[in-house]
Amino acid sequence: MAHGSTRPTSRDVAHAAGVSQAAVSLVLGDKWRGRVSETTAERVREAARQLGYRPNLAARNLRLGHTRTVLLVVPALTTEFFAGVYTGAARIAAQNGFGVVLYPSPEGIGPARDPFASAQAALDGVIASSMAADALTAIRGDQLPLVMLDSDPQGSLGAATVNLDITDGVRQVAEHLLTLGHRRILHLAADVPSWTFDVRARELAARIGEVPGTSLLTIRAPISIEGARTAAETALSAKGPRPTAIICDDDKLAAGAYKAVRRLGLRIPDDISVTGLDDLALATAIDPELTTVRLDAELFGERGMQALLAVLEGREPEAGDIPVQLVVRGSTAPPSAP
Amino acid sequence: MAHGSTRPTSRDVAHAAGVSQAAVSLVLGDKWRGRVSETTAERVREAARQLGYRPNLAARNLRLGHTRTVLLVVPALTTEFFAGVYTGAARIAAQNGFGVVLYPSPEGIGPARDPFASAQAALDGVIASSMAADALTAIRGDQLPLVMLDSDPQGSLGAATVNLDITDGVRQVAEHLLTLGHRRILHLAADVPSWTFDVRARELAARIGEVPGTSLLTIRAPISIEGARTAAETALSAKGPRPTAIICDDDKLAAGAYKAVRRLGLRIPDDISVTGLDDLALATAIDPELTTVRLDAELFGERGMQALLAVLEGREPEAGDIPVQLVVRGSTAPPSAP
DNA sequence: CGAGTCAAGTTTTACGTATAACGTCTCCCG
DNA sequence: CGGGAGACGTTATACGTAAAACTTGACTCG
Numbered sequence A, B: 001m002a003h004g005s006t007r008p009t010s011r012d013v014a015h016a017a018g019v020s021q022a023a024v025s026l027v028l029g030d031k032w033r034g035r036v037s038e039t040t041a042e043r044v045r046e047a048a049r050q051l052g053y054r055p056n057l058a059a060r061n062l063r064l065g066h067t068r069t070v071l072l073v074v075p076a077l078t079t080e081f082f083a084g085v086y087t088g089a090a091r092i093a094a095q096n097g098f099g100v101v102l103y104p105s106p107e108g109i110g111p112a113r114d115p116f117a118s119a120q121a122a123l124d125g126v127i128a129s130s131m132a133a134d135a136l137t138a139i140r141g142d143q144l145p146l147v148m149l150d151s152d153p154q155g156s157l158g159a160a161t162v163n164l165d166i167t168d169g170v171r172q173v174a175e176h177l178l179t180l181g182h183r184r185i186l187h188l189a190a191d192v193p194s195w196t197f198d199v200r201a202r203e204l205a206a207r208i209g210e211v212p213g214t215s216l217l218t219i220r221a222p223i224s225i226e227g228a229r230t231a232a233e234t235a236l237s238a239k240g241p242r243p244t245a246i247i248c249d250d251d252k253l254a255a256g257a258y259k260a261v262r263r264l265g266l267r268i269p270d271d272i273s274v275t276g277l278d279d280l281a282l283a284t285a286i287d288p289e290l291t292t293v294r295l296d297a298e299l300f301g302e303r304g305m306q307a308l309l310a311v312l313e314g315r316e317p318e319a320g321d322i323p324v325q326l327v328v329r330g331s332t333a334p335p336s337a338p
Numbered sequence C: 001c002g003a004g005t006c007a008a009g010t011t012t013t014a015c016g017t018a019t020a021a022c023g024t025c026t027c028c029c030g
Numbered sequence D: 001c002g003g004g005a006g007a008c009g010t011t012a013t014a015c016g017t018a019a020a021a022c023t024t025g026a027c028t029c030g
Helices: A010-017 A021-028 A038-051 A057-064 A083-095 A133-141 A166-179 A195-209 A224-238 A250-263 A281-285 A297-311 B010-017 B021-030 B040-053 B057-064 B081-095 B133-140 B166-180 B194-209 B225-237 B251-264 B281-285 B299-314
Strands: A069-074 A099-104 A125-129 A146-149 A160-162 A182-189 A215-221 A247-248 A273-275 A292-294 A325-327 B069-076 B099-104 B127-131 B146-149 B160-162 B184-190 B214-220 B247-248 B273-275 B293-295 B325-326
Touching: A010 A021, A010 B057, A010 B166, A010 B194, A021 A038, A057 B057, A057 B325, A069 A215, A069 A297, A083 A099, A083 A125, A083 B099, A099 B081, A099 B099, A099 B214, A125 A297, A133 A281, A160 A297, A166 A195, A166 A247, A166 A292, A166 A325, A182 A195, A182 A224, A182 A250, A195 A215, A215 A224, A215 B225, A224 A250, A224 B281, A247 A250, A250 A273, A250 A281, A281 B251, A281 B281, A292 B010, B010 B021, B010 B040, B021 B040, B021 B247, B057 B160, B069 B081, B069 B299, B081 B127, B127 B299, B146 B299, B160 B299, B166 B194, B166 B247, B166 B273, B166 B293, B184 B194, B184 B225, B184 B251, B214 B225, B225 B251, B247 B251, B251 B273, B251 B281
Parallel strands: A069 A099, A069 A125, A125 A146, A146 A160, A182 A215, A182 A247, A247 A273, B069 B099, B069 B127, B127 B146, B146 B160, B184 B214, B184 B247, B247 B273
Antiparallel strands: A292 A325, B293 B325
């Protein structure tokens, strides 16, 4: 396994600089004020540079007992949303001398089997998003400090949670459509067992299902454009009065709904309105541009990392959901006269 | 930093099972055939289970001198392409007892400053994609085995390279459009310094620029829908004969081109044909569906990991570019009569 | 029966680092 | 002039694991 010569150690640097290994550690660890002379320190730094010394992280981690590395468990990275979450988390982490390692759950959104077998870095904590309960308990078994993203605050076994205010987003969507005059509404839901999707269904049922004179039909589809198209096409072809609006659990599903609508020879928003949730790049790529709920993925990641840092330091994580905002674009309009 | 009680070590397990620490290491490391009795082994395993023992990876890595962990450096994860690359790489890695850690270069496509400061896991090797030369040399300075993805085989400082056969893909696109009868072609290029984009320009110049009776105009845009839209709109509004086809460096740029075309009141493919490159989900979300070149991201990742494993074992990596294929959809058609 | 073999462990060591604990030497002040 | 106080280091140790080297006892076989 040895590729060429072995990497230089702090002892090599010490020998080259004519000092002890301890001195090297002090200088390079920036703990030398008043313990090593400036000239000696410079000699050590020069020797390190010369040899291309890089500390052995395994040894350091072992000695220190922590790694200042955190694992971010996300569903498969098939949209840029979790890229944003990562970016935000990594920014806060870097400001605090931490690193972030990504573990994209291979089987897509849903339960991850064993993040730790795969991401074999030694970890100080975990930020996990949208995971099923079995994987969650697997993680908890590890006793690692844990922050959950977009999960049921009650059911998270006492882990800290950071949530987007999805409930409010859904409320805004419902209000928008009701104000426009829609009464027959189709909910195109993600066929994924996750709290973040349950919340959408729950809020929609409360906001629309209980308003007199409205009807709410829910159908489920896998989160893919083709899956959503198929499901939506079936639902729209059913006999009986056609819905005048489709609320989709996310933007990708909305893209599928667009295709279904077009296939049936209908027009958005004239014949039917469509809404999404996420505000991905996709939302403005399709025509007409999609009315959707903007989620601040980076802020989400930042808040997640801040919460984890709080847990690590024994502080109480900041409470409060992250606000979201409806972005009205061209895919919604009042329903045409019946 | 201590959260509750400290984690159990192999010594704790040994004590609980009434054996030495070495015996625990042998049993759990599966090296005990003929060294420890079956009954003792079972006792050890039971004790480990009871205590919830998890080996300290930092200590193991230090002892072993390697981590069986590899870093995958990718541009910011704003499309699902690199998710596929990761998936493929992780699959091969897992089959060989390796883990993969992701480092998404924070500043987007382009040079990454210091992957190692951030991804502070101890590493055995690196797979790096589309990086500028300065970051490359920084990595090389670390003496880590390196595999480059989609990079100039000549300029990679002797690192192994794995490439998609982009040249062939571009050739197929050019041939497709020329066969349809297009003669005035606009090349919407990515404004990013990377070999993978240089190759596109080079091949296009050779295949179209040198055919008598054709014209090829190249404009550059940042890889974003809005950036592409702006650039394309400007180019299409210029005086003189309008191009009849736009070849885009990737699908995202193509989505921008769609918007530009629509803004100018033109139709795809009737007035103008558009092609992409990647075959992302986006390609079938837009209307009409995009003619593009399908890249097998997972195979790309697999081949990258296989090459790195070869390097680690002192073998010669498999040679040969990964084939790509043109997928003809509704965005290309013969040019309308002038 | 004595040497060799084998099973079933144990003792010991090394990996590279960070840091606590321990010298020196010089200077300065009462 | 005696000793306390820096300045400038060094020595020694521990982190948890894997594995080489060693021990012990029982059994085999010529």
